[in-house]
Amino acid sequence: MAKEEHRIVKGQVTVPYELALGRTWSAFYDFLKDERIMGKKCGKCSRVLVPPRSFCPRCYVDMDEWVEVSQEGVLETWVYVNMPFFAQEIRIPFISAQIRLDGSDSGFIHQVAGIDLNDFDRVRETVKLGGRVRAVWNPEKRGNILDIAYFEPVD
Amino acid sequence: MGNAVAIIGTGQTRHGRRTDLCYPDLVREAVTAALDDAGITLEDIDGVVLGTMPSMMEGVSSTHFYFAEAMGSLGKPVLKVETCGSTGQSIGHCGFFWVASGMADIVLVVGSEKMSEGDGQATMTTVFDPFFQRTFAAGAPGVFTMQSMEWMYRFGIPEEKGREAAALISVSNHDNAMDNPHAHIRMRVTMDDVKNARVITYPVRLLDVCPASDGACAVVFASRKAARKIGRKPAWIRGLGFRGEEFFYGESDKAVWMSATEAAGEAYRQAGIRDPLKELDVAEIYNPFTYQEMIFYECFGFCPRGEAPDYVLKGTFRKGGELPCDPSGGTLCTNPIGATGLIRLAEAALQVTGKAGERQVEGAKLALSHAMGGVDQFNGVTIVGSTL
Structure with missing residues (x-):
């Protein structure tokens, strides 16, 4: 007997959304337009968080104070992505990275670029855990996270 | 920790790519195995807890509706809990809480996913x-x-x-x-x-x-009294x-x-x-x-x-x-x-x-x-x- 064929139906669900950023995150993107990276400081534990929070996740108090953080920081970890994912905005290969910007107390997620990403061995020589990286701005500001184009390794 | 709670039965599907079954039938394969293992029937179950990944996984929202029959929950109280990958532990805890509280004697807990159907x-x-x-x-x-x-x-x-x-x-x-x-x-x-x-x-x-697998698992939680009556060797929840x-x-x-x-x-x-x-x-x-x-x-x-x-x-x-x-x-x-x-x-x-x-x-x-x-x-x- 021939192998049993299982009947499959293709399906797709497409749902549009309109997502409100709220006051704190709207302000963050307004600051990005002026090429400033701003965090919020907790009045209780004094931590500076980027992305900014409207309230401190640990102290559960409002975070009212804006603090500008450095556009340079330390590369805490990274991953070289060379396989495509559904709805991926950035073309592969790319590097996702966690960066501790000077003057902040949290890791900021963005990408490391500005080097030849096609040669992985070269990438490993250039992109170092614990190494320093610096923000490179997108000349065109669209009000999203890619207003910072990427972070590049600092020699 | 509340009243003592035992696991008196477990059931699993054959996991893998299960295009031979629609999703509710996959769930039923695990539930049937768990009931058999515990030596009980659906009539013995006081309540059912279900957990899965978010609806985008298989494109069907709130699957406790879709699985109502397959998980044997008709006419019974149902809870759905989801915490992404930790869902399976969360629903187990939920089954524990329900029995430990004394509000139920036997609770069926079901977790499932049919990942071949979507984009994980x-x-x-x-x-x-x-x-x-x-x-x-x-x-x-x-x-x-x-x-x-x-x-x-x-x-x-x-x-x-x-x-x-x-x-x-x-x-x-x-x-x-x-x-x-x-x-x-x-x-x-x-x-x-x-x-x-x-x-x-x-x-x-x-x-x-x-x-990325298709598979389901069901676990039967019982009070000390119910476990003793049913007489299967229990695994006790210790912490x-x-x-x-x-x-x-x-x-x-x-x-x-x-x-x-x-x-x-x-x-x-x-x-x-x-x-x-x-x-x-x-x-x-x-x-x-x-x-x-x-x-x-x-x-x-x-x-x-x-x-x-x-x-x-x-x-x-x-x-x-x-x-x-x-x-x-x-x-x-x-x-x-x-x-x-x-x-x-x-x-x-x-x-x-x-x-x-x-x-x-x-x-x-x-x-x-x-x-x-x-x-x-x-x-x-x-x-x-x-x-x-």
Whole structure:
């Protein structure tokens, strides 16, 4: 007997959304337009968080104070992505990275670029855990996270 | 901890690519097996708990409606709980709470996923926030690789040693899966196979990564009174812990991982465990990625921080070692996500009741089960024992 064929139906669900950023995150993107990276400081534990929070996740108090953080920081970890994912905005290969910007107390997620990403061995020589990286701005500001184009390794 | 609670039956599907069944029938395969194992019928069940991944996984929302008949919940109270990868532990805890509270005598807990029907990594990507981090999300592999890199860097683990230990975990898990008739991936692999497999997200390679599976698991929770009446050998819930941390990746320290550490710590306190490596007989750890399994060993106190690769390489966690981990083949060989954490608990229960067949750890009396969920955000642990 021939192998049993299982009947499959293709399906797709497409749902549009309109997502409100709220006051704190709207302000963050307004600051990005002026090429400033701003965090919020907790009045209780004094931590500076980027992305900014409207309230401190640990102290559960409002975070009212804006603090500008450095556009340079330390590369805490990274991953070289060379396989495509559904709805991926950035073309592969790319590097996702966690960066501790000077003057902040949290890791900021963005990408490391500005080097030849096609040669992985070269990438490993250039992109170092614990190494320093610096923000490179997108000349065109669209009000999203890619207003910072990427972070590049600092020699 | 409330009233005593026993697991009196477990059921699992044959996991894998199950295009032979529609999704509700997959759920029913596990439920029927669990009822048979417990020696009860649907009439004995006071309530049903269900857990799955978010609706995007199979494209059907709120599946407790879709599964109402398959999970035997007609005319009964139903709860649905989902915490991403840790769902299976969350629903197990929920079953425990329901019986421990005295509000039910027998509760059926069901976890399921049919990952061949959707795009697992696209679903995972929607777990990230839409404004800051989703842009850079590379599914689960991206996150877990970032975490593993940070962990190795923090503790000065040489890349080669990390690679060697991760490869050994892959080999052990695949060997173990050969003993488990329910496992999805059943093939032997060598160290070289793992080290030369296709790179997914460097240094993570294909054989460091779990498959996307179709599968379901059902577990029957019973009060002491009900367990005694039914007369099956029970696995007693000895302790449980669940902890979460901040949503944004980068805000909490994933190299020492508070949620995993404290979830286990809470469960140990309840179970009276002081030296887990010595006292536990077996552990079923949620290990979708080989490297991550080592971070769990450290968080769960099986070894000092930064030393997991040494313990792995001397065989501590292999079959016949001091604390065998994942005798089922683990998440690495079978991952129907909404079911996976519950499978860990079911496997732990099978071990302490001596019903684990070929994968039995001889004389196991105390077992740890675990699951992790979200963008490394939640961890749940349940400890079961052969005695209360």
